[in-house]
Amino acid sequence: MKALVAVKQVIDAYAKIRVKSDHSGVETDNIKMAINPFDEIAIEEAVRQKEKGIIQEIIAVSIGKAGSQDVLRTALALGADRAILVEAEQRFEPINIAKILKVIVEREEPKIVLLGKQSIDGDNNQTGQMLAALLGWSQGTFVSALEILSDKAKVTREIDGGLETLFVKLPTVITTDLRLNQPRYATLPNIMKAKQKSLSVVPLTELALSLQQHIKIEKVTPPSERQAGMTVNSVAELVQKLKEEGVI
Amino acid sequence: MQLVIAEHDNKTLKPATLHIVSAARELGNDIHILVAGSECHAVAEQAAKIQGISKVIYVDAPAYKHALAENLAALIHSFAASYTHLLAPANTFGKNIMPRVAALLDVAQLSDVLEIISVDTFVRPLYAGNALATIQSTDSIKVITVRSTAFKIAETGEKVAAIEKIDKNFDLQLSEFVAQEFSVSKRPDLTVARRVISGGRALQSAENFKLLEPLADCLGAAIGASRAAVDAGYVPNDYQVGQTGKIVAPELYIAIGISGAIQHIAGMKASKVIVAINKDPDAPIFKIANYGLVGDLFKIIPELTEELKKVI
Numbered sequence: 013m014k015a016l017v018a019v020k021q022v023i024d025a026y027a028k029i030r031v032k033s034d035h036s037g038v039e040t041d042n043i044k045m046a047i048n049p050f051d052e053i054a055i056e057e058a059v060r061q062k063e064k065g066i067i068q069e070i071i072a073v074s075i076g077k078a079g080s081q082d083v084l085r086t087a088l089a090l091g092a093d094r095a096i097l098v099e100a101e102q103r104f105e106p107i108n109i110a111k112i113l114k115v116i117v118e119r120e121e122p123k124i125v126l127l128g129k130q131s132i133d134g135d136n137n138q139t140g141q142m143l144a145a146l147l148g149w150s151q152g153t154f155v156s157a158l159e160i161l162s163d164k165a166k167v168t169r170e171i172d173g174g175l176e177t178l179f180v181k182l183p184t185v186i187t188t189d190l191r192l193n194q195p196r197y198a199t200l201p202n203i204m205k206a207k208q209k210s211l212s213v214v215p216l217t218e219l220a221l222s223l224q225q226h227i228k229i230e231k232v233t234p235p236s237e238r239q240a241g242m243t244v245n246s247v248a249e250l251v252q253k254l255k256e257e258g259v260i
Numbered sequence: 261m262q263l264v265i266a267e268h269d270n271k272t273l274k275p276a277t278l279h280i281v282s283a284a285r286e287l288g289n290d291i292h293i294l295v296a297g298s299e300c301h302a303v304a305e306q307a308a309k310i311q312g313i314s315k316v317i318y319v320d321a322p323a324y325k326h327a328l329a330e331n332l333a334a335l336i337h338s339f340a341a342s343y344t345h346l347l348a349p350a351n352t353f354g355k356n357i358m359p360r361v362a363a364l365l366d367v368a369q370l371s372d373v374l375e376i377i378s379v380d381t382f383v384r385p386l387y388a389g390n391a392l393a394t395i396q397s398t399d400s401i402k403v404i405t406v407r408s409t410a411f412k413i414a415e416t417g418e419k420v421a422a423i424e425k426i427d428k429n430f431d432l433q434l435s436e437f438v439a440q441e442f443s444v445s446k447r448p449d450l451t452v453a454r455r456v457i458s459g460g461r462a463l464q465s466a467e468n469f470k471l472l473e474p475l476a477d478c479l480g481a482a483i484g485a486s487r488a489a490v491d492a493g494y495v496p497n498d499y500q501v502g503q504t505g506k507i508v509a510p511e512l513y514i515a516i517g518i519s520g521a522i523q524h525i526a527g528m529k530a531s532k533v534i535v536a537i538n539k540d541p542d543a544p545i546f547k548i549a550n551y552g553l554v555g556d557l558f559k560i561i562p563e564l565t566e567e568l569k570k571v572i
C-alpha cells in the first residue's frame with residue numbers, strides 16, 4: 013500500500029514571532045524554519061507502518077517555495093521514499109492546498125494520506141478534512157493511534173471529552189495529533205542517503221488548476237500584552253489578593 | 261440568515277453552542293439552529309429555548325448518532341444554500357466537521373474566530389495567538405468555527421422557536437463508530453469552568469497530580485494540564501490546555517509547576533486573573549501572571565488548600 017504524507021515548512025515552534033511594523037504579516041527574514049511538528053509525526057507514522065510491512069512506499073509532498081525542499085529532505089531522511097515539491101511563490105489557503113493535494117493524490121493513487129492536524133503558523137486545522145471531502149473519502153482526524161486493516165483502519169481520536177475509536181474505510185485521510193508517536197531523529201547516514209532519493213519539483217502551473225482566493229488579509233497585529241503582575245511572598249498574601257480580586 | 265450547528269450528546273445541548281449563538285446574533289437576527297442526532301428530541305426542545313433562535317431544524321436518524329464527520333457534513337451541506345453563515349464551536353466537534361462542509365461548498369473556512377467586525381470581516385489568531393489577523397471573506401457562504409470563550413453565553417428561557425422536523429438520511433457508510441472513552445469527572449468542564457487549576461511536568465507522576473484535587477474541590481475548579489503532563493501520562497489528553505489543546509478563559513487560572521511555553525500560554529492567556537506557582541523565579545509564566553508565588557509546589561499546594569478552606 014502506498015502512503016502520501018503532506019509536509020509543510022513553518023516557522024520553528026520555538027522561534028519568537030514578531031509582527032511586521034506595517035501589519036502585513038509576521039517577520040520571516042532570518043527566522044529558523046522547520047517542518048511542521050504534526051507533519052513530522054505523520055511521516056514517523058508512515059515509516060512505522062512501513063516497518064510493520066503494511067505500507068510499501070511513502071511519498072512526501074509539500075506545496076511552497078523552493079525552500080520547502082528542506083522539509084522534504086527532512087522527510088526523506090526520516091524514511092520517506094521519494095518526495096514531490098509543488099513549487100509556488102504565493103501562500104495558499106487550506107481549500108486551495110487541499111485542491112492541489114487532490115491532484116497529486118489522483119496521480120499517485122495512495123490508499124492513505126497522512127497530514128498534520130494543524131499547521132502551527134496558520135493554526136487552521138482544515139486541510140485534511142477538506143481533502144477528504146474533495147476526494148469523497150473517509151476521514152480520521154486528531155488521531156493518537158492507527159491500526160491499518162485490509163479494507164479499513166481503526167483510529168483513536170483525541171476529542172474534547174476523551175478518546176473516540178472509529179473504523180474508517182480505505183482509502184482514507186488521517187490527521188495526526190501529538191500523541192500518535194514520538195518522531196525519531198534523522199541519523200547522519202540517513203541524512204546522507206536522503207540526498208540520493210528522488211525529489212521532483214512540479215511547477216504549480218503544470219497542474220492546470222484554477223485557484224481562487226477566498227480570503228483577504230486586511231491586517232496582522234500583535235495581541236495586547238498582559239502586564240506582569242506582582243510577586244506575593246506567602247500563601248496567606250496570595251489568598252488575600254484573590255479575595256480582593258473577588259475571584260474566590 | 262445564520263445556521264448554528266448544535267453540539268450535543270443526543271440528550272443535552274453542550275454549553276459551547278450557546279456561545280456560538282451569541283456570535284451568530286452579531287451577524288443578524290434570523291438564526292436557525294440545526295439539531296442532528298439520533299433520538300435527540302430533548303435536544304431540539306432545549307435548542308428551541310435559546311433566546312434569539314427563530315427556528316430549530318431537527319433531523320433524527322441513526323446515521324447522525326455519533327456526529328460522524330462524513331454524514332454530518334453532507335447533511336449540513338444540503339441545507340447550506342439558504343444561509344449566509346454556518347457556525348460551529350472551534351472545538352474537536354466543529355473542527356472535525358466544518359472544513360469538510362466548506363470543501364463541499366467550495367468555500368474557505370475561517371477557524372477560531374475571536375471577534376466579528378462585520379458580516380464578512382473577522383479576527384482570528386495565528387501563530388498560537390502571537391499574531392491576530394483581520395480577514396475578509398469573499399465567499400457568499402461563510403463557514404466559521406468560533407472560539408466560544410470569546411463570546412458570552414446566550415440566555416435560555418421560554419420556548420421561542422418552532423421545531424421543524426426534516427427527514428434526510430445521509431448515511432455514507434465511510435466510517436463507523438466503535439467506542440468512546442470519556443474521562444469521567446465530577447468537576448466542571450474545563451472550557452466553561454469559572455476556575456481552573458492546571459498542573460505541569462513538575463507534578464512528576466499521576467499519583468502526585470492528585471494533589472491538585474483537594475485544591476480544585478475547595479474552589480469548585482476544573483483541572484487542566486500542560487502538554488508535558490499529558491504526554492507523560494499523568495492525566496488524560498482532554499486535560500491539555502494550549503495551542504493544540506483546549507482554550508480556556510476562566511476568572512481564575514492557577515498554573516502549578518508549568519513553565520509557560522508560548523503553546524501553553526496560547527490556551528489560557530485570556531483568563532481574568534492568572535496565578536503562577538513555580539520554583540524558578542525566571543519561569544516565563546511569571547511574565548503573564550497577575551500573582552506569582554515562587555516556591556516548591558509540594559509545600560505550597562497543601563498550604564494553599566488549607567488556607568482556602570478557611571475562607572471559602
Ligand SMILES: Cc1cc2nc3c(=O)[nH]c(=O)nc-3n(C[C@H](O)[C@H](O)[C@H](O)COP(=O)(O)OP(=O)(O)OC[C@H]3O[C@@H](n4cnc5c(N)ncnc54)[C@H](O)[C@@H]3O)c2cc1C
Pocket residue numbers: 025049050132459460461462485486487488489500501502503504505506516517518519520521522523524527537538539540543555556557558
Ligand atoms: C506543536 C507544538 C504544540 C504544543 N502544544 C501545546 C499545548 O497545547 N499545551 C501545552 O501546554 N504545551 C504545548 N506544547 C509544549 C510546550 O512547548 C511545552 O513543552 C510544555 O507546555 C511544557 O510543559 P510544562 O510547563 O509542564 O513543563 P516544563 O517546561 O518542563 O516546566 C516545568 C516547570 O515546573 C517548575 N518546577 C519543577 N519542579 C517544581 C516544584 N517542585 N515546585 C514548583 N515548580 C517546579 C520548573 O521550574 C518549570 O518551570 C506544544 C509544543 C509543540 C512543539
Ligand SMILES: Nc1ncnc2c1ncn2[C@@H]1O[C@H](COP(=O)(O)O)[C@@H](O)[C@H]1O
Pocket residue numbers: 018019020021048050051073074075076106109126127128129130131132134135136137138139140
Ligand atoms: N503548503 C503545504 N504543503 C504541504 N502540506 C500542507 C501545506 N499546508 C498544509 N499542509 C498539510 O495540512 C495540514 C494541516 O494544515 P492546516 O489546515 O493549514 O492547519 C498540515 O499539517 C500539513 O500536513
